Amino acid sequence: MTSVAEILKGDRLAISRLLTEIENGTSEGKRTLNELFPHTGKAHIVGITGAPGTGKSTLVNRLAYEYRHPSRDRPPLSVAVVAVDPTSPFSGGAVLGDRIRMRDVAGDPGVFIRSMASRGSLGGLAQTTAGLVQVFDAAGFEVILVETVGAGQAEVDIVDLAHTTLVLEAPGMGDDVQTIKAGILEIADILVVNKFDRPGAKNTLRFLKNMLRQFDPEERYELHHGQRSPFPDLPITESEKNKPGWDPPILTTIATSGEGVSELVERITNHRNFLLSSKRWSLKEERRIKREMDTMLQRELLIKWRDSTSSTLYQRTLKKLVKREISPQRAVQFLLEGDQ
Amino acid sequence: MTSVAEILKGDRLAISRLLTEIENGTSEGKRTLNELFPHTGKAHIVGITGAPGTGKSTLVNRLAYEYRHPSRDRPPLSVAVVAVDPTSPFSGGAVLGDRIRMRDVAGDPGVFIRSMASRGSLGGLAQTTAGLVQVFDAAGFEVILVETVGAGQAEVDIVDLAHTTLVLEAPGMGDDVQTIKAGILEIADILVVNKFDRPGAKNTLRFLKNMLRQFDPEERYELHHGQRSPFPDLPITESEKNKPGWDPPILTTIATSGEGVSELVERITNHRNFLLSSKRWSLKEERRIKREMDTMLQRELLIKWRDSTSSTLYQRTLKKLVKREISPQRAVQFLLEGDQ
Numbered sequence: 001m002t003s004v005a006e007i008l009k010g011d012r013l014a015i016s017r018l019l020t021e022i023e024n025g026t027s028e029g030k031r032t033l034n035e036l037f038p039h040t041g042k043a044h045i046v047g048i049t050g051a052p053g054t055g056k057s058t059l060v061n062r063l064a065y066e067y068r069h070p071s072r073d074r075p076p077l078s079v080a081v082v083a084v085d086p087t088s089p090f091s092g093g094a095v096l097g098d099r100i101r102m103r104d105v106a107g108d109p110g111v112f113i114r115s116m117a118s119r120g121s122l123g124g125l126a127q128t129t130a131g132l133v134q135v136f137d138a139a140g141f142e143v144i145l146v147e148t149v150g151a152g153q154a155e156v157d158i159v160d161l162a163h164t165t166l167v168l169e170a171p172g173m174g175d176d177v178q179t180i181k182a183g184i185l186e187i188a189d190i191l192v193v194n195k196f197d198r199p200g201a202k203n204t205l206r207f208l209k210n211m212l213r214q215f216d217p218e219e220r221y222e223l224h225h226g227q228r229s230p231f232p233d234l235p236i237t238e239s240e241k242n243k244p245g246w247d248p249p250i251l252t253t254i255a256t257s258g259e260g261v262s263e264l265v266e267r268i269t270n271h272r273n274f275l276l277s278s279k280r281w282s283l284k285e286e287r288r289i290k291r292e293m294d295t296m297l298q299r300e301l302l303i304k305w306r307d308s309t310s311s312t313l314y315q316r317t318l319k320k321l322v323k324r325e326i327s328p329q330r331a332v333q334f335l336l337e338g339d340q
Numbered sequence: 341m342t343s344v345a346e347i348l349k350g351d352r353l354a355i356s357r358l359l360t361e362i363e364n365g366t367s368e369g370k371r372t373l374n375e376l377f378p379h380t381g382k383a384h385i386v387g388i389t390g391a392p393g394t395g396k397s398t399l400v401n402r403l404a405y406e407y408r409h410p411s412r413d414r415p416p417l418s419v420a421v422v423a424v425d426p427t428s429p430f431s432g433g434a435v436l437g438d439r440i441r442m443r444d445v446a447g448d449p450g451v452f453i454r455s456m457a458s459r460g461s462l463g464g465l466a467q468t469t470a471g472l473v474q475v476f477d478a479a480g481f482e483v484i485l486v487e488t489v490g491a492g493q494a495e496v497d498i499v500d501l502a503h504t505t506l507v508l509e510a511p512g513m514g515d516d517v518q519t520i521k522a523g524i525l526e527i528a529d530i531l532v533v534n535k536f537d538r539p540g541a542k543n544t545l546r547f548l549k550n551m552l553r554q555f556d557p558e559e560r561y562e563l564h565h566g567q568r569s570p571f572p573d574l575p576i577t578e579s580e581k582n583k584p585g586w587d588p589p590i591l592t593t594i595a596t597s598g599e600g601v602s603e604l605v606e607r608i609t610n611h612r613n614f615l616l617s618s619k620r621w622s623l624k625e626e627r628r629i630k631r632e633m634d635t636m637l638q639r640e641l642l643i644k645w646r647d648s649t650s651s652t653l654y655q656r657t658l659k660k661l662v663k664r665e666i667s668p669q670r671a672v673q674f675l676l677e678g679d680q
Contacts, residue, residue, distance in 0.1 A: 293671050298641075301676075321629055
């Protein structure tokens, strides 16, 4: 039994236990998350995404260190790190073993690091990540860094979850149009060219600047999320639209030496202030919570339906469908209305 | 109006129009898909996945050419290509413009190529891809090559859809554990080291062989698919389990010159024969259809619920949730049972 009170006062063992419960999808974990919910909504959630080899882990390490030991005039903040590795959807990352990471901040009680592996279940990864973030938020961590690899859906998910999304690029990854991913530029609140001491770094920077010029930053807040939601998101009001937007800056870093990291934290903080002052914070918050609610709703509808349906009807319908005796549409009709 | 008869006799203009309908998610497209369903199930669906820069497009081009002009004693087969680009979840790939591809097979009526971009909607990409494949299947294409980039979920989806999954790797992409993705090895029916003329190619090959040794091939048929399904998949029977399995081979190719491509097609065909003779074909087929049915069912349940619920209740509940006056669980309870 995980005590909510222990989590709220930041007990590391209790947090650790709860994170495991959530990763395993236990009902105990879900119950506790539910109880923690009123205590969430304070942390600044920062997503860090980029292709393998861009140096995400090293940069996240440095960011955590910079938050703990500010080189400028900033108060130190407590930091939690959630490292998601969807490159390993099936093995759960066990093949590679746990990465050695975060040496610089090890032993610091103001830092908590959790590596998790994708479990390969549809929607499960995003949901579990959101759960872990919620625990850290309730436990009082001020900044939560969510590191994720991936292309496509993983980025959409991080935009949902994070207040501020960093997209990492690195020179020498093959600077062709195929490698520099067009889509993920649009989700970046801040673009980072890491490994800036590498050959070709300035070309990468120039290339990104050109690509970025093609996007209307406003569109990045108008992402569509398909059929997951029964009712559409609230649109941005006209008066909101006319307020000055956020122009994603491109920063350069050398994470191994720490160069540019202090400036990066400065910009992340600026973005947070921009969100708060422009009401984008609450807008993002609202949409995120809406999506969570929609996902839960869908699951509950399915459970409710299953509990009222015989497995025989389901299997019989499936068999007819596999034999192509009925169409998929007819099959679903059978399932919802019974096979008369 | 797209005519089912036109599709069935392979009319290219009709096919093209229907593909667009499906990409746009029109009800006309859905209706036609439904009517085409009895005519599907004949094509060999081959998924090709791998990180950006592994040379997927070039290899797919070569594969199509080899199917059309066999260099060994094989009959030529008609080929459809579905190229999915989830690296561009938002822009729909428009930034890069249409890639110039498939020069070698242009003008051949036995080849049909469709590039599609992810629309950024959850689950939408997989579903649309499945729809396009179904059209080509009904139109009589014998082999359907589905090319997809990505990490994580994209691979899970391709396993669902394809009979045979090729995973591409390339040397010189940074042969560290982070770049060679552990997870996608497990979904490979055939592993391909492309760009085998590049420096370090033999190291990559050795590395992959070592990694592959750690997997039980049988497990690759026991993937879990999370909470999408109300009823679990049928398990593989004991007698099935005792039959000899498929040991994923590692092949090497140089797609730019075509080296190794004929051998690769040979192995893909072997895998098809293995699936057919071991009943894996019908097992895969059944699971895929089941997943499609489950997805449709979920959507229909949500639509049914929405039509019976007032938008006011939804918005009121959301507002309470955003203010953290109620927990997510309580919110869903309100939505399902009404707010008394």
